[in-house]
Amino acid sequence: MQTWEADSKVSGLYRRVGSTKSVWAVKARIKGGKPVTVTLGSTELIKAVDARKLALEKLSLIAQGLNPNELDRDVRERKRLAAENEAARGLTLRTALSEYLSLKERKPATIKSYQQTIERNFQDWLDKPIRTITREDVLKRFQAIKSRVVSGKRSSSIQFVNPPGEGEAQRAFRYLGAVCNSFGNDVVGGAPLLAANPVDVLKDKKVRRLLKPRTRYLTQSQRRDLVDIASRCAHPEWTGATKPEDADYVLLMLMTGLRGEELCTLQWANVNFRDLTLKAVDTKNHNEHVLPLTGSIGKVLSRRKKSNKSPYVFPSPLNDQKPASMSRVFDRVCSDMGVVFTSHDLRRTFATVASEMGLDVTKIGAALNHAKKGVTGRYIQTTTIMMAETLQAVQDALFETWEVEEGVHRRETDVDVDPDWGGAL
Numbered sequence: 001m002q003t004w005e006a007d008s009k010v011s012g013l014y015r016r017v018g019s020t021k022s023v024w025a026v027k028a029r030i031k032g033g034k035p036v037t038v039t040l041g042s043t044e045l046i047k048a049v050d051a052r053k054l055a056l057e058k059l060s061l062i063a064q065g066l067n068p069n070e071l072d073r074d075v076r077e078r079k080r081l082a083a084e085n086e087a088a089r090g091l092t093l094r095t096a097l098s099e100y101l102s103l104k105e106r107k108p109a110t111i112k113s114y115q116q117t118i119e120r121n122f123q124d125w126l127d128k129p130i131r132t133i134t135r136e137d138v139l140k141r142f143q144a145i146k147s148r149v150v151s152g153k154r155s156s157s158i159q160f161v162n163p164p165g166e167g168e169a170q171r172a173f174r175y176l177g178a179v180c181n182s183f184g185n186d187v188v189g190g191a192p193l194l195a196a197n198p199v200d201v202l203k204d205k206k207v208r209r210l211l212k213p214r215t216r217y218l219t220q221s222q223r224r225d226l227v228d229i230a231s232r233c234a235h236p237e238w239t240g241a242t243k244p245e246d247a248d249y250v251l252l253m254l255m256t257g258l259r260g261e262e263l264c265t266l267q268w269a270n271v272n273f274r275d276l277t278l279k280a281v282d283t284k285n286h287n288e289h290v291l292p293l294t295g296s297i298g299k300v301l302s303r304r305k306k307s308n309k310s311p312y313v314f315p316s317p318l319n320d321q322k323p324a325s326m327s328r329v330f331d332r333v334c335s336d337m338g339v340v341f342t343s344h345d346l347r348r349t350f351a352t353v354a355s356e357m358g359l360d361v362t363k364i365g366a367a368l369n370h371a372k373k374g375v376t377g378r379y380i381q382t383t384t385i386m387m388a389e390t391l392q393a394v395q396d397a398l399f400e401t402w403e404v405e406e407g408v409h410r411r412e413t414d415v416d417v418d419p420d421w422g423g424a425l
Contacts, residue, residue: 007048013055015043024051026058031065038068091183091193093118093133093176094126100179107282109261114175121145121172130180131194135201138173142207145169170208173199217349218254222339223398226250229336241332248300249314249329253343255297255395257350257368259284260343264323266313271301277384280369289369292388295395350394357393364390 004027007013012028016039024040038058040051058068097118101111119126121141125133149165177199186193202208218226230247232238253263262280270279276293278301283289293301304313310320317324334340347368354364365372367390 007052007055010052010055010059012059013052024055026055026062026068028059028062030062030067033065033067036062036067036069090129091131092127093122093130093179096130096179096183100182103182107261117172117175118179121168122176130183133180133198135198138198138201139205139207142169142173142202145172166209173202173208214344215348216341216345217352218339218341218345222337222341223254223349223353225337225339226254226333227399229333240336242336243332245314245324246329246332248304249326250333250346252297252300254346254350254398255300255391256291257347257394258289258291259347260326262289264314264326267311268305268308268313269311271305271313273298273302273305283369285369285371287369290384290387291367292384292391294388294391296399297391297395353394353397354390357397359390359393367391 001019003017004025005015005017007015012026014025014027016023016025022043024043024046026038026040027035029035040046040054040058043051046054061068061071097114101114125137146163146165146169149168177197180194180197180199184192184194184197229240229242230251233240233242233247234244249263252258253260256263256278258266258280262283265282266278266280270281271293272278273293276298278291278293278297280289280291291297301313308315312320312323314324314326316322330342351364351368354367355361363386367387
């Protein structure tokens with residue numbers, strides 16, 4: 001139950017008394033409209049003299065045909081928008097990166113690459129509003145990244161096709177440019193959040209050079225060395241760094257052309273020994289990739305299956321319910337071979353060997369799960385028969401043995417190995 005007590009000095013001002021509290025309120029009719037009630041505040045907090053001043057202000061607005069409640073809502077909305085605009089203009093690189101990565105589904109490896117690259121090269125910019133990153137900042141940091149890589153690089157006999165630091169700098173700003181572009185069309189307070197993408201200065205000033213594509217692959221003699229190590233690494237007297245699972249991993253990658261992540265995450269549920277196929281489901285182009293189990297591919301997988309209770313072909317040594325990272329495999333194998341190569345070099349080797357064996361580009365691309373080009377290419381469906389021809393040709397070239405007899409090379413394929421022996425092949 002409420003009671004309205006009229007003020008003795010200002011007509012239209014009331015003390016509205018309820019069961020638990022009392023407030024000052026103004027009640028009047030808008031000129032040419034309906035009556036409105038405007039609450040001023042608690043009688044305990046506002047003195048009568050101050051309430052009368054506030055009431056006269058509200059009554060003046062009502063007399064002009066204005067609704068004080070609507071005006072107050074407009075003021076609150078303007079303050080809210082101003083606060084949002086200020087927050088948007090203060091959008092930091094850290095927040096922008098997080099929002100960018102959440103916009104669409106990305107592979108964990110892609111997210112990790114973005115996060116690590118941005119943090120490694122722009123650590124001091126993470127809490128900086130992206131709108132304050134200038135073109136001059138970009139130019140200076142681009143050179144600083146290259147200098148940092150050069151100064152921190154250990155002496156090595158490895159020859160790289162691009163200048164040291166060039167790839168790191170370009171990747172860093174490619175990622176930063178993508179993050180900035182995602183907010184380029186955002187309008188804050190009637191003006192663009194970013195007047196322009198500051199990374200564009202690298203293109204405008206022609207600072208970025210065209211990176212040369214990597215061409216490294218394993219030569220025939222290097223492939224022989226790899227097969228030799230794989231054949232001996234499980235022997236009790238072996239003293240090298242390569243482990244049997246390392247050999248299995250590298251050889252399977254070389255024989256199938258699969259990417260490292262695709263092979264790391266391969267599960268037994270996707271290896272069908274009855275139909276003689278394996279299926280990579282977590283691929284770069286998001287298309288399931290089915291390959292036949294030809295020759296030594298099936299031998300390696302069947303041997304691993306005998307001693308493997310994990311759902312993964314290559315389980316983690318710490319938790320067999322998770323896939324292994326295989327992050328140190330190439331360090332060990334390369335150490336024994338005396339040659340440096342990467343997982344992508346093995347894909348390049350696969351394609352090169354297939355080409356040497358006379359396979360055309362369409363079949364090689366299908367085996368590597370490359371996107372099909374052209375209307376005709378999309379009409380041609382990839383079959384296991386087509387794949388088997390490609391994989392078998394590569395396998396024949398990889399595991400051939402040569403003997404020199406009177407200056408003539410003799411070739412043997414489909415090397416037969418005791419299945420109970422623990423070697424890689």
